[in-house]
Amino acid sequence: MPSNYLQSILDSALDALVTIDESGLIVEFNSVAETTFGRKRRDVVGQPMVELIIPPELRGAHLAGMAKYKETGEGPVLNQRIQITALRANGDVFPIELAIVPLINEGQRLFTATIRDITEMLAREKQLEESMKQEILLRRELDHRVKNNLGQIVVMCRQAMERSTSDQGCIKDLLNRVLAMSTIHDLFGSTSDDGIPLNELVAKGCEPYRHTDEQVSIQGPQLHLKPTTAMTMSVIINELATNAAKYGAFLDEAGSVSITWTHADEQVVFLWSEHVKHDIDTNGSPSFGFQLLNSLIPYELDGSVQHVFGPDGISFTATIPDKCFQGDRA
Amino acid sequence: MICSHEQNSIPGMLVVEDSYLLGMQMKQDLETMGMKVHGPVPSVQKAMHLIEREKITAAILDINLGKETSFPIAKQLKSMDIPFVFITGYDDLGIVEDEFSDHSLFRKPVQTQVLYDVVRKF
Numbered sequence: 001m002p003s004n005y006l007q008s009i010l011d012s013a014l015d016a017l018v019t020i021d022e023s024g025l026i027v028e029f030n031s032v033a034e035t036t037f038g039r040k041r042r043d044v045v046g047q048p049m050v051e052l053i054i055p056p057e058l059r060g061a062h063l064a065g066m067a068k069y070k071e072t073g074e075g076p077v078l079n080q081r082i083q084i085t086a087l088r089a090n091g092d093v094f095p096i097e098l099a100i101v102p103l104i105n106e107g108q109r110l111f112t113a114t115i116r117d118i119t120e121m122l123a124r125e126k127q128l129e130e131s132m133k134q135e136i137l138l139r140r141e142l143d144h145r146v147k148n149n150l151g152q153i154v155v156m157c158r159q160a161m162e163r164s165t166s167d168q169g170c171i172k173d174l175l176n177r178v179l180a181m182s183t184i185h186d187l188f189g190s191t192s193d194d195g196i197p198l199n200e201l202v203a204k205g206c207e208p209y210r211h212t213d214e215q216v217s218i219q220g221p222q223l224h225l226k227p228t229t230a231m232t233m234s235v236i237i238n239e240l241a242t243n244a245a246k247y248g249a250f251l252d253e254a255g256s257v258s259i260t261w262t263h264a265d266e267q268v269v270f271l272w273s274e275h276v277k278h279d280i281d282t283n284g285s286p287s288f289g290f291q292l293l294n295s296l297i298p299y300e301l302d303g304s305v306q307h308v309f310g311p312d313g314i315s316f317t318a319t320i321p322d323k324c325f326q327g328d329r330a
Numbered sequence: 331m332i333c334s335h336e337q338n339s340i341p342g343m344l345v346v347e348d349s350y351l352l353g354m355q356m357k358q359d360l361e362t363m364g365m366k367v368h369g370p371v372p373s374v375q376k377a378m379h380l381i382e383r384e385k386i387t388a389a390i391l392d393i394n395l396g397k398e399t400s401f402p403i404a405k406q407l408k409s410m411d412i413p414f415v416f417i418t419g420y421d422d423l424g425i426v427e428d429e430f431s432d433h434s435l436f437r438k439p440v441q442t443q444v445l446y447d448v449v450r451k452f
Binding site for chain 2 (some may be wrong): 140143144145147148150151152154155156158159228290295296299300302
């Protein structure tokens with residue numbers, strides 16, 4: 001039995017300390033050991049350790065190891081840190097880190113085990129590992145998105161170059177298309193995992209082209225776009241808005257655009273409808289913008305589109321499968 | 331420039347790419363280089379449909395099609411002994427399934443000329 005001085009050192013240790021004698025009986029059990037194993041010192045001193053803190057499936061190996069050490073003086077688990085499991089009084093088996101040091105005290109051979117409960121440490125490690133995996137996944141996704149965008153910008157530039165001799169405005173269109181892509185990235189950054197609210201995407205897309213707030217009315221049930229769908233729709237909104245600025249509702253302050261959508265039968269029907277006061281110039285060669293308006297939604301979202309030039313201005317209708325929108329709400 | 335016999339040597343290039351812009355540009359470029367292009371198509375289903383109906387002699391496959399990968403298309407092409415190359419926006423070249431490891435893989439953005447030089451030799 002240690003002196004009070006030694007006992008207080010043992011009890012101030014940060015790890016559980018358990019000492020046994022050569023026959024496997026507990027001779028020392030500090031206060032951390034009491035907490036870790038849920039047993040009182042007075043109940044365990046003099047008792048065989050193997051039945052108290054070693055899980056049943058490891059007991060055979062422990063006894064065999066002790067016997068071998070007695071016989072040969074060799075103990076492969078001695079003097080090193082190993083990870084193994086231990087048993088609490090309530091029957092819980094939990095992970096520990098363990099180091100066993102043999103020592104001789106007053107002619108008696110003893111073994112002192114330093115034991116650390118690593119349940120929380122392992123949980124933290126696992127958490128960290130998962131968040132790192134998540135981060136790698138996110139980085140990959142971001143990388144993919146950026147590369148795709150760069151690829152698309154290259155295509156836009158080339159299309160603009162081909163038209164730049166006959167249509168000077170195409171360089172400005174190019175700039176606006178790239179800006180629209182950057183706007184959608186702002187929305188990705190500021191919204192949660194729920195996806196991008198359609199009303200915000202529409203409002204943001206019109207912003208650079210409209211003269212007043214009142215020119216744009218947006219109405220429809222709350223819908224959130226999946227990221228890839230949002231990219232496609234932002235191009236569509238930009239083409240509609242830039243077209244409106246050149247020929248339609250955003251040419252002056254007198255025009256207006258009503259943007260509405262409905263959601264029924266697994267489909268979202270999106271309607272962009274302009275009301276203009278001036279005469280509309282519908283002549284002109286089919287532009288790259290109209291190619292995008294006609295083809296993007298059928299190609300990328302498996303939907304359909306239709307546009308009509310009425311006396312009031314253009315009406316553009318897109319029918320989009322609702323699987324392009326985020327989960328519950330759609 | 332492109333000779334006519336080269337044009338004949340690749341009568342049917344299938345292009346699978348989920349971005350409309352990238353797909354259209356590739357088609358335009360390949361056609362300028364004298365190839366006949368089927369597609370572009372953005373999905374496995376539409377690609378399979380073209381493979382059934384058209385005479386495809388080579389293919390360019392974007393691996394990631396958004397909701398799916400183009401590996402089922404690759405499997406089908408391989409079983410028909412039709413050569414193809416992959417393109418991908420991902421850095422991770424380990425993404426290609428083992429059975430296709432002998433097929434070329436290009437990272438986006440890829441110059442169509444580079445693809446052309448490869449598929450021309452098929």
